[in-house]
Amino acid sequence: MSATSPQHSQDKDQTGRPKVLIVGAGLAGLTLGMLLHKASIPFEIYERAAVVKPLGSAMYFNCTTANLFRQCGIYDEFVSLGKFVYSIKMCNEDRQVDFSMGFDWHEQLYGANGYIVPRPQMHDLFTRQIPKERIHYGAKVVATEANDDGVLLRFVDGSEVKGDILVGADGAYSAVRKGLYAKLKDEGKLPSSDDVPLPFTTVCVLAQTRPLAPEEFPDITQAESQFRNFIATDKMYSWSTLTTARNTVCWGSVQFLDEESSKEDGTFSNSDWGQEAAMAMCEEVKDFPIISGGDTKLTLQYLMDLTPKDQISKVMLEEKVFETWCSGRTVLVGDACHKFNPSGGVGAANAIHDVIELANRINGLSIHSSVKEIDDAFMAYKDERIDWVNKAYENSRVMINMVGQSMSSRITRFIASRTPAWVMRRIERRQFTHRPQVSFLPFVEDNGSVKTAPQASLAIKAPQKKVSL
Structure with missing residues (x-):
């Protein structure tokens, strides 16, 4: 089976850098793989699907991800694949435009425009940034283990792989989250809010x-x-x-x-x-x-x-923001720890923001870092992200409400259709000031007139060797 074919995935890395096992080859998993590759941190990606099908519609990436694409040298290709979103037109059943929500000022204010890119093309772009031998398809995880010595993945065919860090990038019904939560529940450490089925009120x-x-x-x-x-x-x-x-x-x-x-x-x-x-x-x-x-x-x-x-x-x-994102050597990113309704248009950007902050934290781990150091880094990653995620969740709920049929939806549309552009700009700043960058890649100049918000993990640089006293 391809999941265990790379012999080095079983060996201890000689540099002392943590070996990262990523479950899920979606947007979050591929972005993390791309950044770990650039940081020379050993990693493997395991995807349950045998082949990637061209399913799905399109993904929207706004100004908050542009800096990462520029740092990674893929911004020009990304723009060539995408189409600029000037506005979203809200229409009625008579094929008339009731009102529009414009984004034509984004480049001036935040340094970049937003683009629509078909999901398959975006997946292909990120896949090409990673050595082929690092992505293993047809690798369905059935069990996970983590202790002081490391992490282990067990696949449906009975094969296993070992590493130092386990990242759940496997979506809303994450196998990694399931294993982590089961362990925490047995230990009496799982919050009650995380011990319930994932809620949803729409299908598409x-x-x-x-x-x-x-x-x-x-x-x-x-x-x-x-x-x-x-x-x-x-x-x-x-x-x-x-x-x-x-x-x-x-x-x-x-x-x-x-x-x-x-x-x-x-x-x-x-x-x-x-x-x-x-x-x-x-x-x-x-x-x-x-x-x-x-x-x-x-x-x-x-x-x-x-x-x-x-x-x-x-x-x-x-739709849900989970309370538990990590424990010990295990950490979650993207839909595995916060799931937004796609109608809000913020899911893809926030998955990438997760990965940026997490990659900065992993890169900053000391050589041969302990479980406590890893756990502390993961908690710092969550602390840095949670406020932004909650803001994005609130904004997403507003967008969903805008297209609904409730009285609240009708009121939201009424207000939105009559809100002056300058007010909309002030509202947007809550999310568009967050334009994070990778700490271990060349910094890019952000030309937006609205300055970026502080980013704690940007100060984290190369790992340091432990000094024996």
């Missing part, structure tokens, strides 16, 4: 069309991404379309569940739903109106017909 069908010609969808010729959110008049749904630099259209529809429906859908996991469930939801939303930039009145059915059927997926949209 999403996909991306094949590349289209201008006559098929005129909006693809626009220089900026045409990002439209549609609000239903009397249905518990919202839906969206957005154009990409590949001349594709990413589309999706969110269903807002009542308490009973949530319990019903909660009996299934994403993997249980499969293609049949995705097609069933497509049937429910196929007649929802969309705008193409042309004269023909189209519906989501039109985009479904232009989309490979095996690339349409139905997913749960969970």
Whole structure:
């Protein structure tokens, strides 16, 4: 099995740097692998999927991740893959724009614009920054162990690998988090808030069309991404379309569940739903109106017909900030420790922020560091991130509420549509002043007129050898 084929993954690193085992080859896992590779810290990435499927829609990256991409030398390629998001247009079922939320001032204020990039292309960009032999597919973790001597992963075929640090970057239903929480619960150390099922109130069908010609969808010729959110008049749904630099259209529809429906859908996991469930939801939303930039009145059915059927997926949209992020040699990043509803558009950026701060802390560990030093570093990582994560969660909830059907949603839209631009800018500063950088890569000059917030881990440099007294 490829998960254990690298012989060095079983050996103790001779430099004294910790060997990091990363579970999950999504955005967070790949970003961490890229940074550890640049820091010459030994690592391996283990992904349960045998192959990466081109599923999902698009990812939005705002000005808060631009500095990292520049530090890693991939910013220009990232921009070439993306399409500038000038605004999000809030539309009604009559195919009219009720109001827009503009982002045209971001480069001036925060040093960079925000871009939409198809998820498969972003995954490919990060994968290419890591030596191929470091990523192991078809490696499903069934058990984790951690003690004073190190960490161990056991896979479904019975094989094992050992290391010094275990990172759970394996998403909302993290196997690493499951193992960590089970251990803490046995020890009576797991907070009650973490000992409950992951809550969700929405489900979503999403996909991306094949590349289209201008006559098929005129909006693809626009220089900026045409990002439209549609609000239903009397249905518990919202839906969206957005154009990409590949001349594709990413589309999706969110269903807002009542308490009973949530319990019903909660009996299934994403993997249980499969293609049949995705097609069933497509049937429910196929007649929802969309705008193409042309004269023909189209519906989501039109985009479904232009989309490979095996690339349409139905997913749960969970929301929670976990209290426990780490213990001993084990630490969580991204969706494994905080899950945002994608409607808020902050999940990808916050996963990258996690990785930046965590990589800075790992790089700063002393040679042959103790379990206590590692645990202290991980706690410092959480302390540095938690306030920003909570702010992002609050902002995400506002965005989700804006497309809902409750009275609160209607009030939110009313206020947003009448809020002056200068007020919106002041609100945005709560999240866009956080533009972290990697401490062990060349610092890049941030040209935003709004200065970046202090970053404690930026002061952490190369590890120091312990001095014997």
